[in-house]
Amino acid sequence: MTTNYMSNYTYGTNAYDEIPEVAKPYGIKKVVFIGGKRALAAAEPKARKALEGSGIEVTGSFVYGVDSTQTNIDRLVATPEVKEADAVFGFGGGKALDTAKMVADELDEVIFSFPTICSNCAAGTAIAVIYHDDGSFDRYGFPKAAKHLFIDTDVIAKAPVEYFWAGIGDALSKQPEVTHVSKGEDLTNTGALGVAIAKTVSEPLFKYGEQGMDDVKNDTPSKAVEEIALDILVSTGYASNLTNQKDFYYNSWHAHAFYNSTTAIKREGTYLHGQIVSFGVLVLFAYFHEEEEFKKYQEFNKRIGLPVTLGELGLSQDDVEEITKGAMETNEYRNRPFDPEKFSEAIRRADELGKQLLEK
Known part of the structure; x- marks a missing residue:
């Protein structure tokens, strides 16, 4: 039996307003915030405001560290406020969200992603990059994908432009890598769907990338910013999950x-x-x-x-x-x-x- 978990998502400048409604079916009473220092500073106030009157308690807020290392994962897993929560709210970019996903997976807690930058597709993927403490690559982890992504395009537009820029760079790899590594394979429905989605990723980057970067420099949550964010966080994330399976790996x-x-x-x-x-x-x-x-x-x-x-x-x-x-x-x-x-x-x-x- 194979089960594929694909994140639902909400996007727009008021995306966080939907948090209570989205969380309701999961019976969540307590959540913990885990993220990057700048990410929490940018997004935590909006998330806390959205939770007011919802009956959901925030047990604590923790900076994950600076790298998605097993050391940081173990530290957070052992933290009482993290263990007490029903769900993890992960804020930030790739390393912060990969850490949050791994923590939630080890504690068997629900994970929701709040990408504050779109530097890669980590917000919605069922894969995490784990580094050694010295910053060198260690291994891939395979946590469950987030239940839901809250993509606040205003937060993303006001983040440093270098992360938006790097996200475009990372997403440029998805279409050529997936199509090349899967070439000649007898694709299953899942694999074929992943490859098909991957083939839609590059064109929006060429079409909206330069305008999107200009708009982020001007803190403007424009159509170009939205299209690039969705291309990186959703399209690339979906393609990653569908091409990263127990029986095959076409993701990179x-x-x-x-x-x-x-x-x-x-x-x-x-x-x-x-x-x-x-x-x-x-x-x-x-x-x-x-x-x-x-x-x-x-x-x-x-x-x-x-x-x-x-x-x-x-x-x-x-x-x-x-x-x-x-x-x-x-x-x-x-x-x-x-x-x-x-x-x-x-x-x-x-x-x-x-x-x-x-x-x-």
Whole structure:
């Protein structure tokens, strides 16, 4: 027997007003807030106001940490106010929401997601990225997806634009990774549906991405912001859940193998998940010699400031061997092996073509 859990969602500038009505069927009496420091500052007051008069008590509010580590998960699981709650309200971006999902899963509590940024699709996915305490990639966790997403587009529009930007970068990977890794497979209904949804993800990014970034810079919850947020949080999230199953995994491939490997390379600077993944997408196209798609995504990256070279990620071609070695240890490689020499060459080629583009 297979059960697929897909999050329902509410979106708009007054999305939090629906919290009591959505929570009612679950019989929730006590909730705990877990999130990022800035996320809680931005969204907690609105959520508390929405709960006034609902009969739902907030047992506490906790900053998750700075990384979704097992250490942070264990700390929160052991916290009395967290254990006392019937449900977890997770606020923030990928790492905060992945932590909240894992905590809820370990305590067998209901989880609701409140994405305050759309830096990736973590709000609605049944997968979590777990890191070691030193920040390097550890493993994937597989918690239940959130019961409901509350997507407040006003909160997202007023968040720092770099997270919106990185979310576009991460979402750019969904369509090419899913379609490539599933190619030639005998797809079940679930897999075919996931692949079909994945094929709808890239176009809204090209259509609304630049305008959406301008609107976030101006704190404006516009149609472009809404379309990008829904594309990242809902479409990409649904595709992820449907392509991440017990019997198959089509959710990620070269771009995320590249990202996961680079987390172990010490270098100056801070680089967001989607920022790195967006270059990994170029590596995928270079690997398969898909020149037209490579150029389309590369030029879009350049237009919105996403990386087209290793140097923009604090890396160089001297790191390629280490990146490739690390990629061979990833879930992506174990699920569907690819040629290490071709992968190394694809990284170098993507970098060289990026340098040529920047010189124009």
